[in-house]
Amino acid sequence: MSDEKAVIKLLRRMGFTSNTFLETIALVLNGEGNVVNVLPLGIKLSRGRLYARVFKGSRTYEALKKGVIRRGVICITQDAKLFYLSIFKKNEAIEAITEESACDAAVDFNVDSIHMGKEYIAIYLKPIAIRMLRKIPRGFSRAPALIIEALVWLTKLPYVDEIKRREYISYIRYCIEGIYRSSKSRVYRNIAKEIYEALHTKAT
Numbered sequence: 001m002s003d004e005k006a007v008i009k010l011l012r013r014m015g016f017t018s019n020t021f022l023e024t025i026a027l028v029l030n031g032e033g034n035v036v037n038v039l040p041l042g043i044k045l046s047r048g049r050l051y052a053r054v055f056k057g058s059r060t061y062e063a064l065k066k067g068v069i070r071r072g073v074i075c076i077t078q079d080a081k082l083f084y085l086s087i088f089k090k091n092e093a094i095e096a097i098t099e100e101s102a103c104d105a106a107v108d109f110n111v112d113s114i115h116m117g118k119e120y121i122a123i124y125l126k127p128i129a130i131r132m133l134r135k136i137p138r139g140f141s142r143a144p145a146l147i148i149e150a151l152v153w154l155t156k157l158p159y160v161d162e163i164k165r166r167e168y169i170s171y172i173r174y175c176i177e178g179i180y181r182s183s184k185s186r187v188y189r190n191i192a193k194e195i196y197e198a199l200h201t202k203a204t
Ligand SMILES: Cc1cc2nc3c(=O)[nH]c(=O)nc-3n(C[C@H](O)[C@H](O)[C@H](O)COP(=O)(O)O)c2cc1C
Pocket: 023, 024, 037, 038, 039, 040, 041, 042, 043, 052, 053, 054, 055, 056, 057, 058, 059, 060, 061, 083, 086, 087, 148, 151, 152, 155
């Protein structure tokens, strides 16, 4: 689907709103269509555009600052493993998203404008087309939701002081416990283990 108004209407039906961020995975490309990066990204709708904030300290922030990122694909998915890959094993995430099977839907976009802020760069993306890719819906499980929650806190850790750091680590531990309690999946448990190990090695 590529008619602009129809694309926005469909985005609203998929849960995008103007006042809350929906968690997605963004594959960002340069002007030639080559992959620059992949990252989990919160998106909301703003006056016919997708709006996101890319925080200082990330590689995506640096690439945006240099004007390298011109377009991309927003992958809409509930697949917690894909969120994990797009932080820990980016090449695997890029491959999965490029193959298309990994996303429930894919939104092609052009970067419309970027605005330098103090802590982040605000970007407005013009949605060009939506491709619906998943035919069989997934059932809800707490484990993937907890993985995404743990990843959100984990990726904030490098930017906070010691008090907040301890608070966030306790949230992550709570999520990890929940993952073990709510699922026997080896994939989810291994991700939980890797998140736990990341707490004790480097700050992601
Ligand atoms: C669910 C989820 C949503 C996220 N949303 C954002 C966001 O909106 N903006 C942002 O800058 N980082 C966000 N992050 C953190 C980045 O995705 C993370 O720091 C990533 O590793 C940055 O990659 P890079 O350094 O290769 O650019 C999010 C993380 C998760 C798990």
